[in-house]
Amino acid sequence: MSPHPKAGHIRLIAFDVDGIMTDGRLYYGNEGEVMKAFDVQDGLGIKLAQDAGIETAIITSRRSRIVEHRAGDLGIRHLFQGVHDKWEALRGLCVSLRLEPSAAAFMGDDLVDLQPMRHCGFSVTVPTAAARVRHIADYITAADAGRGAVRECCELLIASRTPAEPHVGTTG
Numbered sequence: 001m002s003p004h005p006k007a008g009h010i011r012l013i014a015f016d017v018d019g020i021m022t023d024g025r026l027y028y029g030n031e032g033e034v035m036k037a038f039d040v041q042d043g044l045g046i047k048l049a050q051d052a053g054i055e056t057a058i059i060t061s062r063r064s065r066i067v068e069h070r071a072g073d074l075g076i077r078h079l080f081q082g083v084h085d086k087w088e089a090l091r092g093l094c095v096s097l098r099l100e101p102s103a104a105a106f107m108g109d110d111l112v113d114l115q116p117m118r119h120c121g122f123s124v125t126v127p128t129a130a131a132r133v134r135h136i137a138d139y140i141t142a143a144d145a146g147r148g149a150v151r152e153c154c155e156l157l158i159a160s161r162t163p164a165e166p167h168v169g170t171t172g
Helices: 040-051 065-074 086-097 111-119 131-136 149-160
Strands: 012-015 055-059 078-080 104-107 122-125
Touching (some): 012 086, 055 065, 078 086
Parallel strands (some): 012 055, 055 078
Protein backbone atom coordinates (compact mmCIF):
# COMPACT_ATOMS: atom_id res chain seq x y z
CA MET A 1 0.00 0.00 0.00
CA SER A 2 1.34 3.40 -0.95
CA PRO A 3 1.72 5.99 1.82
CA HIS A 4 -0.63 8.96 1.88
CA PRO A 5 1.11 12.34 2.37
CA LYS A 6 -1.44 13.54 4.98
CA ALA A 7 -1.36 10.33 7.04
CA GLY A 8 2.29 10.12 8.10
CA HIS A 9 1.93 12.11 11.31
CA ILE A 10 -1.29 10.50 12.61
CA ARG A 11 -1.06 9.20 16.17
CA LEU A 12 -4.79 8.67 16.88
CA ILE A 13 -7.55 7.17 14.75
CA ALA A 14 -11.19 7.43 15.86
CA PHE A 15 -13.90 5.36 14.19
CA ASP A 16 -17.63 5.72 13.83
CA VAL A 17 -19.39 2.35 14.18
CA ASP A 18 -22.50 1.97 12.01
CA GLY A 19 -21.51 2.28 8.37
CA ILE A 20 -17.77 2.06 9.16
CA MET A 21 -17.02 -0.82 11.55
CA THR A 22 -20.26 -2.50 10.44
CA ASP A 23 -22.12 -2.47 7.16
CA GLY A 24 -24.65 -0.13 8.74
CA ARG A 25 -27.47 -2.65 9.01
CA LEU A 26 -29.12 -3.26 12.38
CA TYR A 27 -30.64 -6.68 13.03
CA TYR A 28 -33.58 -6.70 15.46
CA GLY A 29 -34.64 -9.90 17.24
CA ASN A 30 -38.15 -10.74 18.42
CA GLU A 31 -37.37 -9.41 21.89
CA GLY A 32 -36.06 -6.09 20.53
CA GLU A 33 -32.39 -6.98 20.84
CA VAL A 34 -30.12 -5.41 18.27
CA MET A 35 -27.29 -7.30 16.62
CA LYS A 36 -24.38 -6.01 14.55
CA ALA A 37 -21.72 -7.87 12.58
CA PHE A 38 -18.05 -6.90 12.78
CA ASP A 39 -15.30 -8.02 10.41
CA VAL A 40 -12.44 -10.02 11.94
CA GLN A 41 -9.96 -8.52 9.46
CA ASP A 42 -10.97 -5.03 10.57
CA GLY A 43 -10.26 -6.08 14.14
CA LEU A 44 -6.79 -7.26 13.20
CA GLY A 45 -6.20 -3.94 11.42
CA ILE A 46 -7.02 -2.11 14.65
CA LYS A 47 -4.63 -4.34 16.61
CA LEU A 48 -1.88 -3.73 14.03
CA ALA A 49 -2.41 0.03 14.32
CA GLN A 50 -2.19 -0.20 18.11
CA ASP A 51 0.99 -2.28 17.83
CA ALA A 52 2.42 0.44 15.55
CA GLY A 53 1.80 3.02 18.31
CA ILE A 54 -1.40 4.52 16.92
CA GLU A 55 -4.00 5.18 19.62
CA THR A 56 -7.52 3.99 18.73
CA ALA A 57 -10.97 5.25 19.69
CA ILE A 58 -14.63 4.78 18.90
CA ILE A 59 -16.95 7.79 18.74
CA THR A 60 -20.56 6.91 17.94
CA SER A 61 -23.97 8.54 18.18
CA ARG A 62 -25.71 5.33 19.22
CA ARG A 63 -25.37 3.38 22.46
CA SER A 64 -24.85 -0.36 22.37
CA ARG A 65 -23.50 -3.02 24.71
CA ILE A 66 -22.34 -4.83 21.58
CA VAL A 67 -19.98 -1.93 20.83
CA GLU A 68 -18.71 -2.03 24.44
CA HIS A 69 -17.89 -5.72 23.98
CA ARG A 70 -16.18 -5.13 20.64
CA ALA A 71 -14.11 -2.26 22.00
CA GLY A 72 -13.09 -4.42 24.95
CA ASP A 73 -12.15 -7.35 22.70
CA LEU A 74 -9.92 -5.06 20.64
CA GLY A 75 -8.35 -3.20 23.55
CA ILE A 76 -9.84 0.13 22.46
CA ARG A 77 -9.50 2.24 25.61
CA HIS A 78 -11.35 5.32 24.35
CA LEU A 79 -15.04 4.61 23.80
CA PHE A 80 -17.57 7.43 23.42
CA GLN A 81 -21.20 6.38 22.89
CA GLY A 82 -24.36 8.44 22.62
CA VAL A 83 -22.29 11.37 21.34
CA HIS A 84 -24.16 14.20 19.66
CA ASP A 85 -21.09 16.34 18.91
CA LYS A 86 -18.39 14.02 17.61
CA TRP A 87 -15.96 16.85 16.97
CA GLU A 88 -16.16 17.94 20.62
CA ALA A 89 -15.52 14.33 21.72
CA LEU A 90 -12.53 14.01 19.38
CA ARG A 91 -11.14 17.40 20.41
CA GLY A 92 -11.49 16.50 24.09
CA LEU A 93 -9.71 13.20 23.50
CA CYS A 94 -6.88 15.02 21.74
CA VAL A 95 -6.54 17.34 24.73
CA SER A 96 -6.41 14.42 27.17
CA LEU A 97 -3.80 12.63 25.02
CA ARG A 98 -1.85 15.89 24.55
CA LEU A 99 -2.20 15.72 20.77
CA GLU A 100 -3.00 18.43 18.29
CA PRO A 101 -6.14 17.64 16.26
CA SER A 102 -3.86 17.58 13.22
CA ALA A 103 -2.35 14.36 14.65
CA ALA A 104 -5.78 12.70 14.72
CA ALA A 105 -7.67 10.88 11.99
CA PHE A 106 -11.41 10.25 11.89
CA MET A 107 -13.24 7.61 9.86
CA GLY A 108 -16.93 8.33 9.34
CA ASP A 109 -19.64 7.96 6.74
CA ASP A 110 -22.57 10.28 7.42
CA LEU A 111 -23.45 13.92 8.03
CA VAL A 112 -22.87 13.71 11.80
CA ASP A 113 -19.24 12.86 10.97
CA LEU A 114 -18.56 15.98 8.91
CA GLN A 115 -17.23 18.17 11.74
CA PRO A 116 -14.60 15.78 13.11
CA MET A 117 -13.58 14.96 9.54
CA ARG A 118 -13.17 18.66 8.70
CA HIS A 119 -11.11 19.45 11.79
CA CYS A 120 -8.83 16.43 12.12
CA GLY A 121 -5.54 15.90 10.31
CA PHE A 122 -6.71 13.04 8.09
CA SER A 123 -10.26 12.01 7.22
CA VAL A 124 -11.31 8.64 5.82
CA THR A 125 -14.61 7.28 4.56
CA VAL A 126 -16.12 4.39 2.62
CA PRO A 127 -17.54 4.22 -0.93
CA THR A 128 -21.15 4.15 0.35
CA ALA A 129 -20.79 7.27 2.51
CA ALA A 130 -23.01 10.29 2.06
CA ALA A 131 -21.92 12.42 -0.91
CA ARG A 132 -20.94 15.39 1.29
CA VAL A 133 -18.73 13.12 3.38
CA ARG A 134 -17.04 11.61 0.32
CA HIS A 135 -16.47 15.14 -1.00
CA ILE A 136 -14.41 16.25 2.03
CA ALA A 137 -12.62 12.97 2.78
CA ASP A 138 -8.86 12.78 2.29
CA TYR A 139 -9.18 9.09 1.47
CA ILE A 140 -12.03 6.82 0.37
CA THR A 141 -11.41 3.13 0.95
CA ALA A 142 -11.79 0.58 -1.82
CA ALA A 143 -13.27 -1.86 0.72
CA ASP A 144 -16.83 -1.51 1.92
CA ALA A 145 -17.94 -0.71 5.46
CA GLY A 146 -17.90 -3.76 7.69
CA ARG A 147 -15.94 -5.64 5.03
CA GLY A 148 -12.33 -4.55 5.41
CA ALA A 149 -12.56 -0.75 5.21
CA VAL A 150 -11.21 -0.29 8.74
CA ARG A 151 -8.34 -2.70 7.99
CA GLU A 152 -7.52 -0.76 4.82
CA CYS A 153 -7.50 2.51 6.76
CA CYS A 154 -5.24 1.09 9.48
CA GLU A 155 -2.82 -0.38 6.95
CA LEU A 156 -2.68 2.98 5.16
CA LEU A 157 -1.86 4.77 8.42
CA ILE A 158 0.87 2.25 9.21
CA ALA A 159 2.35 2.42 5.69
CA SER A 160 2.37 6.24 5.88
CA ARG A 161 4.12 6.54 9.25
CA THR A 162 7.48 8.20 9.44
CA PRO A 163 9.94 5.54 10.70
CA ALA A 164 11.12 7.77 13.54
CA GLU A 165 7.53 8.54 14.68
CA PRO A 166 7.39 8.04 18.47
CA HIS A 167 4.71 5.90 20.07
CA VAL A 168 1.88 7.63 21.92
CA GLY A 169 2.89 8.32 25.49
CA THR A 170 6.64 8.42 24.90
CA THR A 171 8.73 11.51 25.21
CA GLY A 172 11.15 12.56 22.56
